[in-house]
Amino acid sequence: MKLEIWSDYVCPFCYIGKKTLEEALEQFPEKDKLTIEFKSFQLDPNTPLYSGQNYYDSMAEKFGGIERAKEMTRGVAEKAKLSGLEFNFEKMKPTNTFDAHRLMILAKKHGKDFALSEKIFYAHFTDSKDIGDIDVLANLANSIGLDQTEVQEVLEDKERFAIDVDTDIAEARQFGISSVPAFVFDRKYLVSGAQPVEAFTQALNQIAKDASPAPRFENLNTNDTREESCGDDGCDVSK
Numbered sequence: 001m002k003l004e005i006w007s008d009y010v011c012p013f014c015y016i017g018k019k020t021l022e023e024a025l026e027q028f029p030e031k032d033k034l035t036i037e038f039k040s041f042q043l044d045p046n047t048p049l050y051s052g053q054n055y056y057d058s059m060a061e062k063f064g065g066i067e068r069a070k071e072m073t074r075g076v077a078e079k080a081k082l083s084g085l086e087f088n089f090e091k092m093k094p095t096n097t098f099d100a101h102r103l104m105i106l107a108k109k110h111g112k113d114f115a116l117s118e119k120i121f122y123a124h125f126t127d128s129k130d131i132g133d134i135d136v137l138a139n140l141a142n143s144i145g146l147d148q149t150e151v152q153e154v155l156e157d158k159e160r161f162a163i164d165v166d167t168d169i170a171e172a173r174q175f176g177i178s179s180v181p182a183f184v185f186d187r188k189y190l191v192s193g194a195q196p197v198e199a200f201t202q203a204l205n206q207i208a209k210d211a212s213p214a215p216r217f218e219n220l221n222t223n224d225t226r227e228e229s230c231g232d233d234g235c236d237v238s239k
Helices: 012-026 055-063 066-082 098-109 113-125 134-143 148-156 162-175 197-209
Strands: 002-007 035-040 182-185 189-192
Touching: 002 012, 012 066, 012 113, 012 197, 035 098, 035 113, 035 162, 055 066, 098 113, 098 134, 098 148, 098 162, 113 134, 134 148, 162 182, 182 197, 189 197
Parallel strands: 002 035
Antiparallel strands: 002 182, 182 189
16 A cells, blocks of 8 residues: 655644654554555645744734734644644744755655654754755755755755656645645545544544545545635635
8 A cells, every 4th residue: 555645844733643653553554564654745835944933923914913923822832732742833944845855755765764754854843943944954864864965965066856856846736735734545546634633533443445546636625624724825724
C-alpha cells in the first residue's frame, strides 16, 4: 500500500492530522507494508517571507480582525493538545513555504521526508522558528542526517526541485484536492482533514482488505471535516 500526504507546513490541521495518523498506524498490523510519501501543497503561494509581522496580524483580514483570529486559533490550539502538540500562535512566524517544500523533495530522495516533515512542523508551530529562512531549514535538514553540502546547494538554487513542487500542487488539483491535509491511499481512496484516530484506523483496515482496482476516487471520510482542514481561503477553525 502507498499513502501520499498533501500538506503545507503552515497548516495547523496538517500537523494534527499527521499525529493522529501516526497513532492509527501504531495499531495497524500491516503498517510495515505501507509506504508513505509527502507531497507539496501551498495554501497561499503569494505569502511573503517573514517580515516581522505576527501571526494574528497576518490572519486578521481572512478571519475578520485580530480578536476574531485569536478566538478561532484558541480552538485549534486546544485540539492540538489532544494530540500531544503545543501550538504557540502568539510567537508564530508567518512565511512562504516554497523552499521548505523544495527541501522536502531532497529529503524524499533519501527516504527522510517523514522525519523532515516532523522537524519543520515542530519548528513552525512549537519552536516559533522562521521556516522560510534557508539557514533554519538547513539546520533542520542537518539534524536528520542530510548532507550539509547538498542541502545548501538545494536551498541556494531556487530552481532546484521547483518543478517537482509545482507538479505535486498541480496533481492535487487534478485529484480535486483544494484543502489539506489530504491522505490518498493507493491513488484510489481519499481521507481528508484532521480525522480522529478511529477514522484513520477504519480507513486503513478497509483499504488493506480491498486488493481490487477501484473504478473511481472514493472518499473514506467518516465524519464532516470541513472545519478541520485548510484551503485557499485559510483554515476554517470556527469550532
